[in-house]
Amino acid sequence: MTSQSSPPEIAIPGKPLGSISDYLPGPGTHIHAGHVVASQLGHVVIKQPRQPVGPTKRLTKIVPLEGLQSAALPTISVSRSAAGRKQEVLPDVGNVVLCRVVRIMPRQAIVLIQQVGESVLDTEWQGVIRQQDVRATEKDKVKMYESFKPGDLVRAQVVSHRLPSCVRSLNYIRCVDTL
């Protein structure tokens, strides 16, 4: 593994980006043999450590011991999308999603959608599994508390959605799909 003066713009998994004495590993990277190495294909982003703005109000603060030395290092990370042009995938009707059960109610379960197909979402959208949508047969005999428990990881299919129109009109989220 050769050390290089400046990290590349685009990295492929396994690409060494720099020594751990120069960078802190950020999202999309890991440490291997003294180097920060890319874990995924994407754009290399280097973030300088945040400088304290203005006078510090608090006289005392808690700093992790190992952080004392490394606090001044820039963080290097690999992101799928180019900086500033973030694209968010939205679940759409028919998509198979992975979600985490957060609440069980007598007639429905509330879940947080965490992954659509293969892509992990930045925002956790809330979803509802109604009693009649749990299974295909004997729908009326379904008991929610015998089907899910909070904390369960569930694979489910999106049957419908009701996105507020403000989300679309304000361009708050760039939609990849047909929405």
Added chain:
Amino acid sequence: MKISLGDQSNYYLSTASNELGVIMATSEAGNDMVPVTWKEFKDPVTGLAESRKVAKPE
């Protein structure tokens, strides 16, 4: 600009298929469980079974 999306119950999901349902579950005792039937997970440590809508393993 950041706005509230209000009640975020915007997606209706279904598990009405053999392949859909719970794929990972933790028991009352806190252990990871393994699926045993289409409606039961079992804690390998305590041996107790808990009912779930189990997804058929791929």
